[in-house]
Amino acid sequence: MVRILCAGEALVDVVVGSDGVLQGEHAGGSVFNVACGLARLGAPVTLASWWGSDSRGAILESAATRAGLRVFPGSNGAGHTTTATAFLDASGAATYEFDLEWDLPAGFEPTVFASGDAAQPGMAPHETGTTGVTETGGMADVTDAIVTNATGITGVTGAGAVSVTGVAGASDMASGAVSVTGVAGASDMASGAAEVTGATQGFRHLHLGSYSALIPPGAGKLAALLDAKAATPGLTVSYDPNMRPALVEDLAAARATVEAIVARTDVVKVSDEDLEFLYPGVAAGQIAAQWLAVGPQLLIVTRGGAGAQLYFGAGTPPESGVNPGTDSGAAPESLGNAGKSGSVVSTNPDVSQNAVPALTVTPPPATVVDTIGAGDSFMAGLLAALAERRALGAGRAALAALNADDLQACLDFAADTAAITVAHAGPYAPTRAEIHQQHAR
Numbered sequence: 242m243v244r245i246l247c248a249g250e251a252l253v254d255v256v257v258g259s260d261g262v263l264q265g266e267h268a269g270g271s272v273f274n275v276a277c278g279l280a281r282l283g284a285p286v287t288l289a290s291w292w293g294s295d296s297r298g299a300i301l302e303s304a305a306t307r308a309g310l311r312v313f314p315g316s317n318g319a320g321h322t323t324t325a326t327a328f329l330d331a332s333g334a335a336t337y338e339f340d341l342e343w344d345l346p347a348g349f350e351p352t353v354f355a356s357g358d359a360a361q362p363g364m365a366p367h368e369t370g371t372t373g374v375t376e377t378g379g380m381a382d383v384t385d386a387i388v389t390n391a392t393g394i395t396g397v398t399g400a401g402a403v404s405v406t407g408v409a410g411a412s413d414m415a416s417g418a419v420s421v422t423g424v425a426g427a428s429d430m431a432s433g434a435a436e437v438t439g440a441t442q443g444f445r446h447l448h449l450g451s452y453s454a455l456i457p458p459g460a461g462k463l464a465a466l467l468d469a470k471a472a473t474p475g476l477t478v479s480y481d482p483n484m485r486p487a488l489v490e491d492l493a494a495a496r497a498t499v500e501a502i503v504a505r506t507d508v509v510k511v512s513d514e515d516l517e518f519l520y521p522g523v524a525a526g527q528i529a530a531q532w533l534a535v536g537p538q539l540l541i542v543t544r545g546g547a548g549a550q551l552y553f554g555a556g557t558p559p560e561s562g563v564n565p566g567t568d569s570g571a572a573p574e575s576l577g578n579a580g581k582s583g584s585v586v587s588t589n590p591d592v593s594q595n596a597v598p599a600l601t602v603t604p605p606p607a608t609v610v611d612t613i614g615a616g617d618s619f620m621a622g623l624l625a626a627l628a629e630r631r632a633l634g635a636g637r638a639a640l641a642a643l644n645a646d647d648l649q650a651c652l653d654f655a656a657d658t659a660a661i662t663v664a665h666a667g668p669y670a671p672t673r674a675e676i677h678q679q680h681a682r
Contacts, residue, residue: 278620
């Protein structure tokens with residue numbers, strides 16, 4: 242199966258109930274949740290992130306270990322671990338406040354997409370009680386707009402630190418970052434921490450998302466990875482904007498950055514809430530038409546309890562699945578303007594530019610405890626299902642060749658994965674066995 246690199250934020254969710262009472266602290270962060278979800282589903286995945294060697298960093302390391310997730314060397318080099326305080330309403334929906342520091346490890350560069358054949362021999366599987374994943378870790382230029390427009394984020398300093406809420410116990414940590422070199426087999430994590438492997442090449446699919454793609458200096462390193470896509474035939478990229486309004490000061494700049502990333506992405510998952518935040522009052526179908534014109538082959542819009550809609554780059558997926566397409570590895574010609582000279586989405590578009598969903602999915606019944614991590618779980622399920630069908634890491638042509646039955650199966654699996662998550666407290670990541678049990682009911 243294709244080796245997946247998830248690059249982005251990991252944090253600790255501090256959960257406060259609708260009654261104002263602290264309910265607990267959980268490992269979280271959009272990209273961290275997706276990576277753990279993929280690992281629990283048996284996918285070969287590595288996470289590159291940024292947290293501290295502190296008590297909350299230990300929460301993240303413990304969660305990664307339980308999931309069987311490999312971690313890129315130096316991911317624990319932050320001055321402190323980011324926190325997101327989640328305030329739940331009566332329905333279980335969450336709003337967030339952040340105290341964050343964001344960067345990516347030393348050694349996180351374009352070489353991660355080079356051939357990893359020489360690095361793999363001798364690497365032992367990282368086994369847990371739920372799944373055994375054999376994986377090695379790895380990294381790499383999105384557009385200049387991603388670095389330039391990152392100033393649309395509030396409170397960013399040159400050191401990559403943001404103080405939004407000053408959550409107790411987080412902001413008083415040491416501010417200095419630690420640079421850890423990626424020596425094969427080395428690990429400086431505390432006892433019980435997730436395994437860190439020095440094998441940092443050979444990834445064929447990149448997943449990124451949320452604030453980690455917007456806030457420097459880490460955003461610049463992710464931009465470098467996306468720039469490497471054009472020189473890496475077959476490499477595929479997935480993206481979930483997963484907007485955090487509390488961190489966005491300049492909406493136009495943040496929107497331009499999102500569009501620049503979308504233009505270089507093959508699979509985009511976005512919530513209807515994110516679309517409304519980015520483009521107030523514009524219909525999802527109109528946004529989908531214009532995003533598909535410059536970027537992804539697959540665009541999935543999640544709608545909470547109403548399910549999800551899949552838009553296909555060619556309009557409708559092939560019936561037979563035979564659609565060889567082309568894949569030069571290059572970005573679309575039109576992306577040069579994305580994120581640089583205004584939005585690619587008109588706020589008053591031609592009504593004829595209104596994409597129609599090719600497929601839809603309705604979530605299975607679930608007793609909702611909270612919705613924390615539900616979208617991330619959906620994304621993990623979607624990517625795992627696409628990887629199982631050899632549609633990741635084989636260029637745009639493999640995605641374009643998926644037929645309607647395959648795509649529907651991927652959507653169904655993603656919805657089932659998310660349904661199990663919302664029935665648990667926090668960003669719970671189910672196993673394949675749990676998903677199969679859900680199908681049997």
